[in-house]
Amino acid sequence: MEAPKEYTHQYFLTAAECNAEKEMSVSLLAQRVIEVATEHANILGVGYADMAKDNHGWVLSRLTIEMKRFPSLNEEYSLTTWIEGFNRLYSERNMEVKGNNGETIGYIRSIWVAIDFETRKPVDLSTISWLAETISDRPCPIEKQGRMRPVNEPDRITSHSFQYSDIDFNRHVNSVKYIDTILNLWELDFYDTHTISRFEIMYQKEAHSGEPVALLIKQDGNLSDIEICDDNGTITRAKITFNDKKCR
Amino acid sequence: MEAPKEYTHQYFLTAAECNAEKEMSVSLLAQRVIEVATEHANILGVGYADMAKDNHGWVLSRLTIEMKRFPSLNEEYSLTTWIEGFNRLYSERNMEVKGNNGETIGYIRSIWVAIDFETRKPVDLSTISWLAETISDRPCPIEKQGRMRPVNEPDRITSHSFQYSDIDFNRHVNSVKYIDTILNLWELDFYDTHTISRFEIMYQKEAHSGEPVALLIKQDGNLSDIEICDDNGTITRAKITFNDKKCR
Known part of the structure; x- marks a missing residue:
């Protein structure tokens, strides 16, 4: 074939x-x-x-x-x-x-x-x-994902608990629901004035329904580092590059 | 045509x-x-x-x-x-x-x-x-939706706030997200032992991002009445018939 x-x-x-x-x-x-x-x-x-x-x-x-x-x-x-x-x-x-x-x-x-x-x-x-x-030799002109460091000195920490509707057929949190949870760290009016030009996520460990997790956020200019973790370590890390809408 | x-x-x-x-x-x-x-x-x-x-x-x-x-x-x-x-x-x-x-x-x-x-x-x-x-005369053998009364004496009240990812292109909460929010009133292990045989929802008023709402729940046997409301009145009412899984 x-x-x-x-x-x-x-x-x-x-x-x-x-x-x-x-x-x-x-x-x-x-x-x-x-x-x-x-x-x-x-x-x-x-x-x-x-x-x-x-x-x-x-x-x-x-x-x-x-x-x-x-x-x-x-x-x-x-x-x-x-x-x-x-x-x-x-x-x-x-x-x-x-x-x-x-x-x-x-x-x-x-x-x-x-x-x-x-x-x-x-x-x-x-x-x-x-x-x-x-394997295809077609080029992909965007940078490879870099090393995603832990968020050691967060500007913000919020707590969260994944729920029934976040769980997939593997009985873990659905990959897509982590993304929604991360995007929800900003309010609607922030998205009215900012776009996402680059979004990176790394899945390290699976989260379960009802277990409390912490979300750590560190903002540096237009770059935000996010970490979802529980008492046993990192669940997910993400990095978002936001751009001012009028600058597009 | x-x-x-x-x-x-x-x-x-x-x-x-x-x-x-x-x-x-x-x-x-x-x-x-x-x-x-x-x-x-x-x-x-x-x-x-x-x-x-x-x-x-x-x-x-x-x-x-x-x-x-x-x-x-x-x-x-x-x-x-x-x-x-x-x-x-x-x-x-x-x-x-x-x-x-x-x-x-x-x-x-x-x-x-x-x-x-x-x-x-x-x-x-x-x-x-x-x-x-x-108009088609094809029959639909399930009962029409009945009158959905307010949940006056709730067994449980929880507070909730819809977020960025719940909002649709009309800038209101997406119809489907109310359903997720209602289903999340029960834990995963409840769904392991119960199925939903009938689910009714009535959309009365639109909810917005970030505004606090209350969820009122009244359980009577296998029937649960749910109301989502804010200070200005009812947003949504729902009624769920749960069945024990082994009874199916």
Whole structure:
């Protein structure tokens, strides 16, 4: 079988899907990234069903989104994905986001780890030898995700408790719900005057329903570092670059 | 033009869409109801774009869901919709939910009001005379939504504040987010032992980001009445029938 190195999914942003700015939210974009990655993996024969046979499955480990602008109300947009590379521990999957008229409006980098659901340990990806054939040399012009340091001297600390509707079929907090929780650290009027130009998140440990977590925020100019943690350590770290709306 | 009195949309429940019970959540089902209603309205020429010309739009006023069971992980399901009737003030739209193998797994009743976005007043539906041609005599075997009384003597009162991610393009709380907020009044382990057989919600007034609201809960056997309100009155009322899982 000739493995298709690229895969594109066309979408349309409906009114019901828009955020208060009449645009696509970062969390809906993250949801689409997971969807498109899953669809391409299915085509390549390393999808949910293929992996589940061995009780393995893909887990999103890091996500970096860099957008010139987000798709807006009633806009057709597309995500094109390809695999940049992989090693024993993880696979790097990139995406290009296009708006209507085919203009490029953003790029995405994501890092996926295959885990054994029984042992919760990573699966050695070098055992899937033919995965090498799926690598594409298409460039992804956004910077790789850097090291995400702990938020040691937060400007703000808030407490939070994830709830029933945040939990997914693995009985952990849904990857997308961490993003909503982080975005909710700012009020609506802040988003009326600021856009997100880069959003990075690293998933370290899973959170559960009803367990209290702390959110630490450190702001430095247009850059905000966020850490979600509990008594046992880091759950998630994120970094957001905000831009003043009039400066776009 | 011959108006198609019925409209069906086929779906597939992906892993990422499942709740902790590996099933479709009530809030995702509500999202699909809004989607399918919108698609049918578009075909009938009374959709978002058609109504927007006069600065009018449909608003979901009441929703009643009665399910024998919810679609489960990797299941194909469909929603078929038809208009039961309308009067000057509102239109009644019903739906049948089918699981794989075409078995009927639930029915839905919904009531929609057309409003003028400028005056915020209802539009007189009798002016859309040809809407009468779209009425179907297909039966909907679930009981109509009854009168939803205020929760006068609550067993529980909790406070809540809707946040940025709850807000939709109208800058009010998204209809679906009220449902999540109501479902979050119970813990994960309650849902491990109980199913929802009937869920009714009435949208009375819009809530905004950051404004504090109270949630009142009155439980009577397997029936729970919920009211979301602020200092100025009722925002939403809901009624849930829970069933013990082993009794199904």
